[in-house]
Amino acid sequence: MNYKLIILSSFFITLRAFSQGDEDKEMFNRGRQRDQQAIDEAVSGWWTASMKNHDERITWWQQARFGMFIHWGIYSLPGGEWKGQKVDGYAEHLMRKEKITRADYLALAHQFNPVLFDADAWARHAKEAGMKYMIITSKHHDGFAMFDTKVSDFNIMQQTPFKRDPMVELSAACHKYGIKFGFYYSHAFDWEHPDAPGNDWEYSNPGGDKGLYGGVNWFNLHPELLPKAQKYVNEKAIPQIKELLAKYHPDILWFDTPSKLPLSENIRILKAIREADNHVVVNGRLARSAEISFGDYKNTADRPLEFFPVTGDWEAIPTTNESYGYHKFDNSHKPVIAFVHLLAKAASRGGNLLMNIGPKGDGAFDSKDLAILKGIGAWMDKNGESIYGTVASPLPLQSWGVSTLKGNTLYLHVFNWPADNKLYVGGLQSGFTKVSLLDGKKALTANRVNANDVVISLPAKMPDTLNTVITVELKGKLQTDSVRVFSANVPVQQLLAFDAQLHGDKFSYGDGKTGKYYVQNWKSNNQWLSWTFRTTKPATFTINMKYLAGEGNGGTFVLQSGTHSKEIKITGSGSDTKVLTLDNMDTLELPAGTHELSIKPVSIVKGELMKLLELQLLEK
Numbered sequence: 001m002n003y004k005l006i007i008l009s010s011f012f013i014t015l016r017a018f019s020q021g022d023e024d025k026e027m028f029n030r031g032r033q034r035d036q037q038a039i040d041e042a043v044s045g046w047w048t049a050s051m052k053n054h055d056e057r058i059t060w061w062q063q064a065r066f067g068m069f070i071h072w073g074i075y076s077l078p079g080g081e082w083k084g085q086k087v088d089g090y091a092e093h094l095m096r097k098e099k100i101t102r103a104d105y106l107a108l109a110h111q112f113n114p115v116l117f118d119a120d121a122w123a124r125h126a127k128e129a130g131m132k133y134m135i136i137t138s139k140h141h142d143g144f145a146m147f148d149t150k151v152s153d154f155n156i157m158q159q160t161p162f163k164r165d166p167m168v169e170l171s172a173a174c175h176k177y178g179i180k181f182g183f184y185y186s187h188a189f190d191w192e193h194p195d196a197p198g199n200d201w202e203y204s205n206p207g208g209d210k211g212l213y214g215g216v217n218w219f220n221l222h223p224e225l226l227p228k229a230q231k232y233v234n235e236k237a238i239p240q241i242k243e244l245l246a247k248y249h250p251d252i253l254w255f256d257t258p259s260k261l262p263l264s265e266n267i268r269i270l271k272a273i274r275e276a277d278n279h280v281v282v283n284g285r286l287a288r289s290a291e292i293s294f295g296d297y298k299n300t301a302d303r304p305l306e307f308f309p310v311t312g313d314w315e316a317i318p319t320t321n322e323s324y325g326y327h328k329f330d331n332s333h334k335p336v337i338a339f340v341h342l343l344a345k346a347a348s349r350g351g352n353l354l355m356n357i358g359p360k361g362d363g364a365f366d367s368k369d370l371a372i373l374k375g376i377g378a379w380m381d382k383n384g385e386s387i388y389g390t391v392a393s394p395l396p397l398q399s400w401g402v403s404t405l406k407g408n409t410l411y412l413h414v415f416n417w418p419a420d421n422k423l424y425v426g427g428l429q430s431g432f433t434k435v436s437l438l439d440g441k442k443a444l445t446a447n448r449v450n451a452n453d454v455v456i457s458l459p460a461k462m463p464d465t466l467n468t469v470i471t472v473e474l475k476g477k478l479q480t481d482s483v484r485v486f487s488a489n490v491p492v493q494q495l496l497a498f499d500a501q502l503h504g505d506k507f508s509y510g511d512g513k514t515g516k517y518y519v520q521n522w523k524s525n526n527q528w529l530s531w532t533f534r535t536t537k538p539a540t541f542t543i544n545m546k547y548l549a550g551e552g553n554g555g556t557f558v559l560q561s562g563t564h565s566k567e568i569k570i571t572g573s574g575s576d577t578k579v580l581t582l583d584n585m586d587t588l589e590l591p592a593g594t595h596e597l598s599i600k601p602v603s604i605v606k607g608e609l610m611k612l613l614e615l616q617l618l619e620k
Contacts, residue, residue: 031220064132077361080327092325117363119169130380133180143192182252188260255286301511319356336375348402350392386411426485552607
């Protein structure tokens with residue numbers, strides 16, 4: 001046996017292994033250099049120049065506050081069903097989930113004939129719901145263009161019996177009703193194109209579910225594949241986006257899934273847009289890094305229940321059920337009150353709500369969606385003044401709801417009607433001239449109880465059970481005290497993790513969906529949460545907690561307020577998604593005054609303490 005040969009072979013195998021690691025690192029460095037070069041070019045030149053009219057082009061969007069998102073395409077025809085079987089999840093992802101070939105998807109397109117499509121009715125539904133802008137999928141991830149494109153034959157004009165351009169009709173209808181109009185365009189995902197990221201079942205391309213070529217970092221680990229994706233961007237994505245700009249003159253363009261392409265490509269696409277049109281609003285998901293967002297505003301999470309803290313201009317995109325495209329089996333439609341509350345919450349924090357509708361394959365709106373739109377519209381018809389053109393309110397969080405602000409008018413959105421019909425408005429230091437119900441303008445009596453607080457006498461019955469709005473006409477600019485006040489006549493005080501002060505590094509937020517409005521990555525004893533609030537009288541509270549087990553085995557923490565503290569142990573069960581409750585975990589006796597309630601870890605077992613959703617304080 002040649003031992004020298006064996007040793008030498010082992011040496012080269014080891015060397016190759018080490019070289020591969022160094023090579024990976026070098027490729028990542030090259031990727032970072034590529035992206036940084038694109039960032040530097042943008043910041044030192046064309047992007048900074050394009051932002052000179054940013055405030056002008058986004059003014060209408062800031063005033064609008066409420067828009068309609070529409071996911072409509074070939075996938076709307078099967079509506080979450082394939083070969084007689086229900087397909088769970090997003091209906092618009094049917095092609096990917098069922099690994100449908102381009103040829104079979106074309107066969108489906110040949111059946112798409114939305115004879116009930118009525119652009120005027122769609123725009124009228126949006127108008128009557130109080131929506132000020134509409135964004136529709138011109139091309140989703142399936143790569144199928146729902147407009148008359150000359151770039152690819154994979155489009156509604158050439159491949160369907162419908163043979164009409166619905167985007168021309170919708171653009172005209174929205175213009176008729178005074179609604180701003182724009183497009184969603186899937187620039188990074190394209191499942192029909194052989195060069196684009198996403199389709200790994202027919203073309204073995206990166207960016208798909210199989211995680212080929214290094215998965216999410218394919219363009220850094222395999223830069224030799226990038227020219228192929230750039231070919232798609234050059235030959236389809238940018239030309240189609242330019243078609244949309246030139247033919248329809250949209251007010252807004254909306255992009256998604258930018259991580260499927262390197263940042264340098266996303267920036268290059270934005271540059272092409274700005275060269276063609278420097279007045280169109282572009283959302284925040286096209287080009288962004290950890291340090292800078294190149295869009296005109298920020299996008300937060302999809303399907304939110306609660307909003308995590310965000311500053312500046314932002315937009316959230318709830319949908320009526322749980323799918324964006326029409327899904328015949330998804331009947332999880334939320335009630336009207338959920339959207340009215342979301343709308344008020346978003347406006348109170350300076351954000352917009354872009355609510356999604358998934359029309360059917362025949363072109364009609366689902367009756368359940370129409371009922372939701374009608375309900376929101378009835379509320380907006382009477383209360384839209386408290387939403388449109390408002391800004392984030394500096395009034396602290398209130399036990400009964402939220403507030404919005406426009407000029408010297410403060411709007412109080414009352415979700416929870418006090419049992420004694422006394423609305424305790426904490427933190428309102430400004431003087432006021434008039435207080436009244438927005439709907440009907442009925443005057444209300446209001447009295448200042450101290451330098452920071454005002455009490456408003458309410459009608460015996462809540463006038464609008466969805467959300468009663470009260471207007472407060474201020475004597476001057478709104479002046480507030482920032483400390484949250486617990487209204488003594490509201491029995492449950494909800495302290496969301498999203499509203500806590502975070503102490504320590506590396507915390508992050510959940511996306512705000514149902515069961516995911518948590519603070520996470522709680523892995524150090526140096527990380528802790530606190531809430532500051534004020535009580536107007538002595539009170540005793542029972543404390544409940546909602547949380548997820550998190551990625552670990554739990555641990556022990558101290559719940560503390562002033563001199564009172566209690567050590568509490570929780571056990572984890574790995575990466576759990578089930579919402580857990582810990583009822584009656586402590587009793588807290590508080591005098592009148594300002595307090596801090598905190599949760600500080602004592603020990604964390606293997607990873608994460610928990611994913612905290614909220615504390616509930618129930619007055620005894």
